[in-house]
Amino acid sequence: MASQEQEVHSDTITPTDVELAPITTHPSKTDDPFLVAFTEPLDADNPKDWRTGRKWAVTDVLSATGFNRIMVSTIIAPALGTIAKEFDMNSAESAMALSIYALATAFGPLAIGPLSEVYGRGPILHASNIWFLVWNIACGFANSKGMLIASRFMAGFGASAIYALANGVLGDVWRPEQRGSSLGVYLLIPLLGAAVGPIIGGFMAERTTWRWMFWSTSIFQAVMIIVSFTAFQETYEPLILRRRAERIRREKNDSRYYTADERINANKSALRVIGRALSRPVRLLLFHPIVQISSLISAFNYGILYIVLSTFSDLWTNNYHESVEISGLHYIAVALGEIAGSQLCAKMMDRLYHRLKARANGEHTPELRVPSVFPGTILGSMGLFLYGWATHYRLHWAVVDIGVFITMLGLQMTGMPLQAYVMEAYPEYTGSAGAAQQFVRSLTAFSFPLFAPAMYASLGYGWGNSTLAFLELVVGLVAPWLLWNYGASLRGKTQRLS
Known part of the structure; x- marks a missing residue:
């Protein structure tokens, strides 16, 4: 422990990543009674x-908050014309009015995520x-x-806290x-939120003013x-322990009691601690291949999702000549695909994890999450092909919706293991x-819908979606293969930087 602390406080260490390396060992009370x-x-x-009910309470609060945001x-997608x-x-x-919200969710987490590692999850959730x-x-x-447009950006900045807090709270x-x-x-x-939004928006656009979407x-x-x-309780372990240490110091009138987090930051000013925290996501993106590959x-996939969300209503009104109200109902296929993908992947992830962990003699490594990515990539690509060519040949609307359902199913099955992988690589x-x-996801959510209309106008839905499907196969198979084969060594090199 002493050598670890010396490394943390050494002035010769480069600032690249001492505090970014996943900490796998902790001092014990037997080493130091204080x-x-x-x-x-x-x-x-x-x-x-915590008891299971208490865990689900904080999880459900975060989930319901995320739904609205x-x-x-x-x-507003169905009401953009109005x-x-x-x-x-x-x-x-008009496209900017929709996508500027996604752009804000790129920048918000860069500040909100690190601040939750300084002040705790609760204060950041309430303020946002x-x-x-x-x-x-x-x-x-x-x-x-x-x-x-300006108000949408500012609202998106506050809404982005859910993306920063989700990994933290679930990991806690x-x-x-x-x-x-x-x-x-x-x-x-x-x-449900991403898909239900256009459904509700479609009915509101037909029956009342678009302003009621926001009200x-x-x-x-x-x-x-x-x-x-009333229901959310603090989950950030260092903050919980700091509060416990403060109580013990006060009750015993003894300043020698401390937490591991307090010892690490003992010689740092508050400004330095906050500065290091705020720069951490950027350093992760710049210096950590694991984050770079998983983010790619x-x-x-997130960009593809927002292409579908932003163009789906126009597809039904322009190509199938349906009303705005009815066109919104097709987003049910999007919602069902994502829900089915999340529930199927949840079971597959845990079963495959236990099987691979048993083969690894009970040793846990984040890379055990990676094999769950491959089935989702293949399904997502198949869905894009079906969605594109069914639209191109004006097949029955049910065929198009099935293609979108499979696409969303695959995208969700790809995203969940990657989220789990990053959570466990950086606990x-x-x-x-x-x-x-x-940050990277939100940039594609902002930019992909901007070029989607031009892509479909030039290539049509058949070749446009086929292009996306081919790229999905390349990115979704090669990148996880790199993580599976080299992820452990990349994490090892990251730790040795300290």
């Missing part, structure tokens, strides 16, 4: 030892809830295109053996703020690692 740590084997304050990202006409917006500006509510209300009262509470089931339940409600979701958000303040796969900094991933 060390404040969780007791083994069970500690009531340790989030991983994600739903707002797509709810909004564009009211504010005299061209096609690029209020921020999102204020700016979502502002969207409903926007009287110009500039105000609408659930053990690797429960990773698939916890992710499956957590994602169940937020996944109604703001009412729901106000309710969630009350729920989160998940970002490409001490899941918030920052998730923020790094989300």
Whole structure:
């Protein structure tokens, strides 16, 4: 322990990644009686030892909050034409009103994720809830295109906290053996948000003003703020232990009690601690191949998702001549595909993990998550082919919806194992690692819908989706293969940097 602390405080160490390397060993109370740590084997304050109901409570609060924030990202899709006409917006500006929200979710986690590793998950969740509510209300009262786009960006910045906090809270509470089931339940409600948004938006666009899309979701958000303040409990272990240490020091009137986190940061100013935390996601993206490779796969798939979400309504109104209201109902196929993918992948992940862990003589490594990626890649590509060519030949609407269902099924089965992989590769900094991933994902969610109309106009749905499917196969098979074969050595090199 002493040598580890010397390394942490050494001035000769490059700042590349001492605190980014996953910490696999912790000092024990037997080494130092003044060390404040969780007791083994069970500690009531340790989030991983909480009773199951308490774990699900914080997971469900986060999940329900995510539903509303994600739903707002797509709810205005069916009403873009109406909004564009009211504010005299061209096609690029109306697309921007939709996708600027996704752009904000790229930058928000870069600050929110690291700050949750300094101040805890709870304060960041509550502050972001209020921020999102204020700016979502502002969207409903926007009287110009500039105000609408600016308010959407600010609302998206607050909404992005859910992406930064999800990895952190789930990593705080659930053990690797429960990773698939916890992710499956957590994602169940937020996944509905992206697809339910356009359905609700389609009916509102036909029957009332588009402003009620924002006012109604703001009412729901106000309710969630009350729920989160009452039901969400702090899950960040270093903060829980710091509070315990403060209580012991006060009760015993003895300043010698400390936590491992306090010892590491003992000689650092608050400004330096915050600065290092805020730069952590960027350093992860720049210097960690594991984050770079996993982000590439998940970002490409996320871009495809937002291509489907942003163009699906136009497909039905322009090619199949359906009303806006009815076109929104086809997003049910998107929702069902994602839900089926999350639940199927949850079971597959846990079963495959236990089988591979047994083959590895019970040793846990993050790479055990990687094989679960390959089936999703193949299914997603198959779905894109079917969706594209069924649309090209104007086949029955059910065939198109089946293609979209399979696409979403595959994309979801690809994304969940990658999320679990990064969470387990960086257990001490899941918030920052998730923020790094989300930055790249959100950039594709913002940019892919901007070129999608031109792609379909030039190549048609058949060859346009086929191009995406071929790229999906290349990215989704080669990149996971690299992680499976070289992930462990890459993580080892990252640790040796310290």
